[in-house]
Amino acid sequence: xxxxxxxxxxxxxxxxxxxxxxxxxxxxxxxxxxxxxxxxxxxxxxxxxxxxxxxxxxxxxxxxxxxxxxxxxxxxxxxxxxxxxxxxxxxxxxxxxxxxxxxxxxxxxxxxxxxxxxxxxxxxxxxxxxxxx
Amino acid sequence: xxxxxxxxxxxxxxxxxxxxxxxxxxxxxxxxxxxxxxxxxxxxxxxxxxxxxxxxxxxxxxxxxxxxxxxxxxxxxxxxxxxxxxxxxxxxxxxxxxxxxxxxxxxxxxxxxxxxxxxxxxxxxxxxxxxxxxxxxxxxxxxxxxxxxxxxxxxxxxxxxxxxxxxxxxxxxxxxxxxxxxxxxxxxxxxxxxxxxxxxxxxxxxxxxxxxxxxxxxxxxxxxxxxxxxxxxxxxxxxxxxxxxxxxxxxxxxxxxxxxxxxxxxxxxxxxxxxxxxxxxxxxxxxxxxxxxxxxxxxxxxxxxxxxxxxxxxxxxxxxxxxxxxxxxxxxxxxxxxxxxxxxxxxxxxxxxxxxxxxxxxxxxxxxxxxxxxxxxxxxxxxxxxxxxxxxxxxxxxxxxxxxxxxxxxxxxxxxxxxxxxxxxxxxxxxxxxxxxxxxxxxxxxxxxxxxxxxxxxxxxxxxxxxxxxxx
Amino acid sequence: xxxxxxxxxxxxxxxxxxxxxxxxxxxxxxxxxxxxxxxxxxxxxxxxxxxxxxxxxxxxxxxxxxxxxxxxxxxxxxxxxxxxxxxxxxxxxxxxxxxxxxxxxxxxxxxxxxxxxxxxxxxxxxxxxxxxxxxxxxxxxxxxxxxxxxxxxxxxxxxxxxxxxxxxxxxxxxxxxxxxx
Numbered sequence: 001x002x003x004x005x006x007x008x009x010x011x012x013x014x015x016x017x018x019x020x021x022x023x024x025x026x027x028x029x030x031x032x033x034x035x036x037x038x039x040x041x042x043x044x045x046x047x048x049x050x051x052x053x054x055x056x057x058x059x060x061x062x063x064x065x066x067x068x069x070x071x072x073x074x075x076x077x078x079x080x081x082x083x084x085x086x087x088x089x090x091x092x093x094x095x096x097x098x099x100x101x102x103x104x105x106x107x108x109x110x111x112x113x114x115x116x117x118x119x120x121x122x123x124x125x126x127x128x129x130x131x132x133x
Numbered sequence: 134x135x136x137x138x139x140x141x142x143x144x145x146x147x148x149x150x151x152x153x154x155x156x157x158x159x160x161x162x163x164x165x166x167x168x169x170x171x172x173x174x175x176x177x178x179x180x181x182x183x184x185x186x187x188x189x190x191x192x193x194x195x196x197x198x199x200x201x202x203x204x205x206x207x208x209x210x211x212x213x214x215x216x217x218x219x220x221x222x223x224x225x226x227x228x229x230x231x232x233x234x235x236x237x238x239x240x241x242x243x244x245x246x247x248x249x250x251x252x253x254x255x256x257x258x259x260x261x262x263x264x265x266x267x268x269x270x271x272x273x274x275x276x277x278x279x280x281x282x283x284x285x286x287x288x289x290x291x292x293x294x295x296x297x298x299x300x301x302x303x304x305x306x307x308x309x310x311x312x313x314x315x316x317x318x319x320x321x322x323x324x325x326x327x328x329x330x331x332x333x334x335x336x337x338x339x340x341x342x343x344x345x346x347x348x349x350x351x352x353x354x355x356x357x358x359x360x361x362x363x364x365x366x367x368x369x370x371x372x373x374x375x376x377x378x379x380x381x382x383x384x385x386x387x388x389x390x391x392x393x394x395x396x397x398x399x400x401x402x403x404x405x406x407x408x409x410x411x412x413x414x415x416x417x418x419x420x421x422x423x424x425x426x427x428x429x430x431x432x433x434x435x436x437x438x439x440x441x442x443x444x445x446x447x448x449x450x451x452x453x454x455x456x457x458x459x460x461x462x463x464x465x466x467x468x469x470x471x472x473x474x475x476x477x478x479x480x481x482x483x484x485x486x487x488x489x490x491x492x493x494x495x496x497x498x499x500x501x502x503x504x505x506x507x508x509x510x511x512x513x514x515x516x517x518x519x520x521x522x523x524x525x526x527x528x529x530x531x532x533x534x535x536x537x538x539x540x541x542x543x544x545x546x547x548x549x550x551x552x553x554x555x556x557x558x559x560x561x562x563x564x565x566x567x568x569x570x571x572x573x574x575x576x577x578x579x580x581x582x583x584x585x586x587x588x589x590x591x592x593x594x595x596x597x598x599x600x601x602x603x604x605x
Numbered sequence: 606x607x608x609x610x611x612x613x614x615x616x617x618x619x620x621x622x623x624x625x626x627x628x629x630x631x632x633x634x635x636x637x638x639x640x641x642x643x644x645x646x647x648x649x650x651x652x653x654x655x656x657x658x659x660x661x662x663x664x665x666x667x668x669x670x671x672x673x674x675x676x677x678x679x680x681x682x683x684x685x686x687x688x689x690x691x692x693x694x695x696x697x698x699x700x701x702x703x704x705x706x707x708x709x710x711x712x713x714x715x716x717x718x719x720x721x722x723x724x725x726x727x728x729x730x731x732x733x734x735x736x737x738x739x740x741x742x743x744x745x746x747x748x749x750x751x752x753x754x755x756x757x758x759x760x761x762x763x764x765x766x767x768x769x770x771x772x773x774x775x776x777x778x779x780x781x782x783x784x785x786x
Contacts, residue, residue, distance in 0.1 A: 006616045009659060013619045068684040071677075072769040076762045078677040082669045083747060083758060090744025099748050102755060109759040112153060113766040119157045122770055153767075190753035231771040238764050245757070257757045264761055268768035309728060331726035334719070 069122050073113065080110055138187050138196045141178040141204055142244055145171050149237045156230030164230040165221065168237055172212035175240075179204040186603070192315055193251035199604035202452070202596065203247040203381045210374040210459055211240040213579070214366060216571045217467040223364030223476025225274040232272050236370065239265035243378040252304045252314040255382070256297075259342065262378070263293050266371060273364040277477045285362020292355040296345035303338025306331045316389065323389050333396070339386050346379035347433040348426075350406040357414075360426035365473050368422050369466035372429060373459050380455045383440055384448045388605050392443035400441040401532045407434030408539040415546050421469055421479050424546060425462070428505065431543060432458055438520045438536060442527040449597035450519045456593065457504070457512030457586050464501035464579040468494045471566055481550055486559025491566040497576045499551045504583050506547035507540045512586035519590065623656030640686045648679045665740045 083106070091099050117123065136143070148171020155164040183201045188194065215236070224232045242262030249255045271286035308314055310332055311322040326332045345352040360368050390396070411431030418424035436458075439451030471494055472487065473479050488495035504511035507518075517540055525533045568576075586593065609618070626649055633646025655670035747755045 003612065005659075005662075005664065006612050008664075009619060010612060010615050013615075013622075068688060069770060069773050071681050071684045072773055073766055075673075075677040075681050076766045076769075078673050080759065080762055082673060083755065085669075086665070086740045086744030087747050087755070088744070089740045090742075090748055093741070093745060094749065102748055102752055105756055106759045109756070109763050113763050113770075116153070116157065116767050117770055120770060120774060122774070156767075191750045193751070193753055228771045231767060235764065235768065238760065251751075251754075253751055253754050254757075257754045257761060261757060261761045261764070264764055264768070268764070268772065271772055306722075310726070329726040330722040331728075334722045 069117075073117060073122075076113065077110070080106075135185075135187055137182060138185055138189055140182060141175040141208065142241060144174045144178055145208075145237055145241045145244070147171070148174070149234060149241065152230060152234045152237060156234060159227070159230065161226065161229035161233075162220075164233045165215070168233040169212065169215045171237055172208055172215055172240070175244075176205065176208040176212050179208055179244075190254075192317065193254040194245070194248050195250045195604070196248055197604045198596075198600035199381070200248040202600050203377055204244045206377050206456060206459060207240060207243050207247070207374055210377065210463060211236065211370070213463050213467070213575050214370045214373070216575050217470055218366035218369070219470070219569065219572070221364075221366050223274060223366055223470075223473070224272055228272050232269060235265040235269045235272075238262075239269070239370075240374065243374060246378045247381040250316040250385075252308065252316070252319075256301065256304065259300075259382075260297065262375065263297065266375065267293060269367045269370070270359060270363045273362070273367065274476055276475060281362040282364070283362075285359045288362075289355045289359040292345065292352070296342040296352060299338050300342035303335040303341070306335030307339070310335070316385070320389055324391055327390055327393065332390075333393070336386065336390055337396070337399070340383065343379045343382045343386065344403070344433075346375050347383070347436065348407075348430050349433045349437060350403050350410055350430065353407065353410065353430045353433075356429055357418075357423045357426040360422045360429075361420055361478065363422075364476055365422070365466065365470045365479075368425075369463065369470060372425060372466060373462045376429075376433075377455055377459060380436055380440075380451055383437075384451065384601070387440055387443065388448075397441055397443070400437055401529055404434040404437035404441065405532055405535050407431060407437065408536060412539050412542045412546075416542070418546075419480050419482070421481050421484070421550070424481065424550075425465065428543070428546075429462075431539060432505075434539075435517060435520055435536065438524045438529075438532065441529070442523050444523075444527065445598060445601050447520075447523045447527065448601050449594050450516070450523050452597040452600075453586075453590060453593050454516035454520055457516045457583070460579055460582045460586060461501045461504045461511075461513055464497050464576070464583065465505070467572065467576060467579070468498040468501075471568060471572060481553055482557075482560070484550065484554045485557035486563070487554045489559065489565075490563070491568055493568060493573065493576060494566060495554050497580060498554050500580055500583055502547040502551045502554075504587070506544045508544070510584070510587045512583045515587045515590045519594075619656070620660055623653045623660070626650065626653030627657065628653075640689075641683065644679060644682045644686060647682070648675050651675050651679070665743070 084103075087099075087103060087106075091103070093099075148167055151167045152164045152171075155161075155167060179201055182196075183198065183205060185201060186197045189196065215233075221229055221232065239262045242258045242260070242265065245258035246255060246262060249258050267286060267290040270289055271282050273282035304314075307319060307323075310326050310329060311319050313319060313322070323332060341352065345355075348356040360372060363371055408431050411427045411429070411434065415424050415427035415431065418427060436451050436454055439447040439449075439454060441447070468484075468487075469479050471491070472484065484498065487498065500511065504513040507513045507516075509515075517536075521533050521536050521540075524536070609615070630646045630648070630650025630653055634643045634650055635646075637643045637646060651670060651674040655667040655675070658664075658667040658670055
């Protein structure tokens, strides 16, 4: 690996560590600063929330992910970004008209998926209500 | 670039676009008619363009007699499935237009697969056909339960994705060794590299995915569950059309390498294992589609016998055999689609008294079972005989003996279906089955094809040999 | 110690870190009892794989690995876990005894075979390859040599989206949850 890409990698690693610090820092801080003892005295050490109302039920509930269909669509469109990036870089290096036609066809076929989803009401927001056990 | 070379595929694409637009308004009857028209059109276009030849898309797509023959068979299979599927009662009503879309695109993918002469093109067209198939399995109607088709879909998908992953790994080896994805360039470079372990591993890994399509022994785990869980119409497609492309691609890939003792032995072991596993498991099945699944494993073993000779005659016999297999399987799945009233699975016992309920269907079933069992003079006998004779000439005596033994085992379970159909009295249903005119026509065509293929093998074998000579 | 603080040395540390991420992530993915932890382990493993791609001189592929696999695939699996029944995830039997032994032996043999095949093969030198594998070259070949494949990919993605929506919507209307305004 040449020097430049090695330096790039080190920058990425440094920022990665910084990001990791932001994620882990609060956890560590909370662990250091949290008052100890009080909850176990009141015999509530297993309770998730320490003030306010008494919590009802478990925290491990099933979340109503109404938007999971978007996630499915996002996945496919994410994959098409993989191909559009290099194609966009190479655009107009040969015959512009030909490139334009190819990309138009590619995006055109993919946009049919949007039409389909729209027509089938995927974008309508219906809230799901779950009955909790 | 001659547009006629690509006409069948373009026609199917046009059909797919129209079906897509119809799916927006949930118009499943028109969607079916459009799909049928697209299939017919593509069939006529590929049959009329059977002698075309040329390269397209920067050498990634080769149109020749070999690919055109397979395209004709593939489109014929799809059209037949669409006709005898009728209104596709086994498919959930709400997703029927999408089902037809998947069917068309799967066929399109298989057609492009047999023409692809570039590793990347092979991979993407294979994915197009497999993706559509993964989706077609769970689209079965939920009237008779939800679990079975989901299980089938998940199993087929997981095994399929795994096989594709193995193929990609193999392709990366081949690309790394030859520096090219084009099969023409690989053919030029590979013979010098055949002593490299990675080349052998790579080729075997690429073969894996097509063996998966054919359900050859260690890649057969999906077959019985997928056959059982898919709707009857879906299974009819799954059991016939992708196998054609599987054979075509096995021949294309095997043709890249010179035969080495290791690869021949490897394939011979797989062939024998497939035959024994398929036939012994099929003996005990009570569900018809499950039995056909195991029978598919056994027949795939036979097809491999032709390929492992590494000779043009052997390949030609494999093509001939798979054509016969297509016709025989279409015939018996047609009967199943018609016997099943609302898309439920048909147990073998459910065929009892079929000769009273519909003589034509009973005759079709009987004939296709005789043919599958390898009884002369039908298609299956000639195919098995020629394959065994070819393997004998190539000096694989043990394999031939074991193959013949298997042909004998297979007779038992095929003929017991015939016995149930003709000799047993019906238990529950006694009313006659109404057969529409399209299905009658298909069944007559299939019956005559089974007989014709069995009686005149020479013409078909010649054609296959010519195709192979022109292509490679 | 001085050597470690050069760019080369730090690069080596990063390499060890990404390799460790692959192995640890994979172990978490297969060993954790809760599915959501397995997903997190998988994401960690894939981040490591992206790092390995970078070391193999394919920064574009590394970027896409993170964008698609860690991003989109990870999110989709997380959604699938959220949609599944919450209680069932804790059940699940582990392969024990003979099964685990055979699995381990099989996996070890496969790895050994692949490594052996890879090492005993005379590979082409990188300089003899066709191009440098940059984004520009990739784009050019997608637009020229692989033009047909490029269009076919859009078709594959289209059928994947349509199929998943058609099947997913069925789950939505037939599922246990009730839809209310």
